Amino acid sequence: MTAFRTLDDIGDVAGKRALVRVDLNVPMADGAVTDDTRLRAHVPTITELSDAGAKVLLLAHFGRPKGEYKPEFSLRPVVPALADVLGRDVKFMERPSGEAIADLADGSVVVIENTRYAPGEEKNDPGMAKVIAGFGDLYVNDAFSVSHRAHMSTEGLTHHLPSFAGRAMEAELKALEAALGNPEHPVAAVVGGAKVSTKLAVLEHLVTKVDHLIIGGGMANTFLAARGVDVGKSLCEHDLTDTAVAILEAADRAECTVHLPYDVVVAKEFAANPPTRTVNVHDVAADEMILDIGPAAVEALADVLKTCRTVVWNGPLGAFETPPFDAATVALAQTAAALTREGSLVSVAGGGDTVAALNHAGASEDFTFISTAGGAFLEWMEGKELPGVKALHQSA
Numbered sequence: 001m002t003a004f005r006t007l008d009d010i011g012d013v014a015g016k017r018a019l020v021r022v023d024l025n026v027p028m029a030d031g032a033v034t035d036d037t038r039l040r041a042h043v044p045t046i047t048e049l050s051d052a053g054a055k056v057l058l059l060a061h062f063g064r065p066k067g068e069y070k071p072e073f074s075l076r077p078v079v080p081a082l083a084d085v086l087g088r089d090v091k092f093m094e095r096p097s098g099e100a101i102a103d104l105a106d107g108s109v110v111v112i113e114n115t116r117y118a119p120g121e122e123k124n125d126p127g128m129a130k131v132i133a134g135f136g137d138l139y140v141n142d143a144f145s146v147s148h149r150a151h152m153s154t155e156g157l158t159h160h161l162p163s164f165a166g167r168a169m170e171a172e173l174k175a176l177e178a179a180l181g182n183p184e185h186p187v188a189a190v191v192g193g194a195k196v197s198t199k200l201a202v203l204e205h206l207v208t209k210v211d212h213l214i215i216g217g218g219m220a221n222t223f224l225a226a227r228g229v230d231v232g233k234s235l236c237e238h239d240l241t242d243t244a245v246a247i248l249e250a251a252d253r254a255e256c257t258v259h260l261p262y263d264v265v266v267a268k269e270f271a272a273n274p275p276t277r278t279v280n281v282h283d284v285a286a287d288e289m290i291l292d293i294g295p296a297a298v299e300a301l302a303d304v305l306k307t308c309r310t311v312v313w314n315g316p317l318g319a320f321e322t323p324p325f326d327a328a329t330v331a332l333a334q335t336a337a338a339l340t341r342e343g344s345l346v347s348v349a350g351g352g353d354t355v356a357a358l359n360h361a362g363a364s365e366d367f368t369f370i371s372t373a374g375g376a377f378l379e380w381m382e383g384k385e386l387p388g389v390k391a392l393h394q395s396a
């Protein structure tokens with residue numbers, strides 16, 4: 001299924017210079033990395049190339065220095081954390097030079113300073129791509145999370161060098177293909193989160209792809225309002241009810257069943273453990289707000305998942321950061337996890353808050369794949385072809 005080349009196709013790399021795009025954009029506090037999840041994702045690719053004798057030259061950005069040198073965006077503080085997760089020495093190069101690279105021992109691993117210090121990176125400047133490509137013999141993209149940007153280090157380099165998907169990229173593309181590209185049906189999509197407006201394109205694409213569209217979270221309120229439900233003080237985009245109706249109609253035409261909650265958990269204030277009521281959606285009082293979907297709805301959704309072979313999930317079903325409004329998200333996540341463990345469901349999820357919610361539910365381990373890519377994951381859910389991924393296809 002893969003139209004792109006992977007490390008399996010790379011041949012003998014001993015002594016070759018491999019320019020490898022990675023995601024080193026990790027959270028830091030007081031000059032130290034506080035979460036090394038992203039670094040660990042790249043260990044297989046870096047280790048494999050280094051063990052095969054390649055000079056591994058890592059290209060990455062850090063933050064948004066906007067094309068200028070600003071010391072707080074240096075990648076230098078990431079080097080010790082990367083050396084830690086790799087269990088091997090990692091060098092740092094402020095400015096790549098042909099001689100410095102020629103002097104490296106085979107198998108060396110080097111972090112090259114923030115690609116975004118140069119204005120040509122985000123502009124995808126062909127001149128910069130040509131210069132940087134001159135420092136390598138081949139290019140590997142291992143950073144799905146930045147591949148929705150057509151930048152020099154994600155797209156430009158593929159025009160100059162033989163290009164390959166790294167192991168993390170390969171795993172991500174395979175998982176996403178199995179979830180929406182060429183999935184086993186029936187497929188369910190769970191879409192939640194605060195607002196319809198941030199996920200319109202996602203919803204529009206999904207109704208053409210999936211058999212069941214499960215809508216929860218704040219965005220369900222807009223759909224309920226579109227169906228004439230009085231949602232009281234709930235978060236609701238009343239100006240988008242026509243759009244919600246259009247999505248429901250498109251779903252109907254595509255024979256996609258849309259599931260909206262029929263019971264909800266409401267409170268008069270948005271705070272931890274306030275007095276709550278579980279009510280039918282038609283019984284929300286004017287001074288109440290919907291903060292989670294109800295237990296009857298969750299049970300019905302669990303039954304839907306039991307009939308499905310694939311689920312793709314983005315967005316929590318309630319205001320999960322504030323108890324008890326995490327209940328529905330936790331319960332349905334645990335159902336999806338159990339079905340995955342039993343082998344009856346392929347489960348793929350992504351999105352910043354979604355990852356946090358699934359971790360909170362203790363469901364992450366059992367999911368088939370969880371994408372930590374934020375923007376790239378959403379653009380993929382919108383059905384867009386990501387420039388960095390497309391470039392790998394074209395150069396294959």
Ligand code: ADP
Pocket residue numbers: 192193194195198216217218219235290291292314315316317318319320321350351352353354355
């Ligand atoms: P992701 O980052 O996974 O894409 P979103 O950012 O779209 O997810 O949505 C997550 C946010 O939606 C959470 O902060 C959650 O509290 C909020 N949310 C979910 N349901 C509700 C609700 N009923 N009312 C208010 N906020 C909600």
Ligand code: MG
Pocket residue numbers: 351352353
């Ligand atoms: Mg979010």
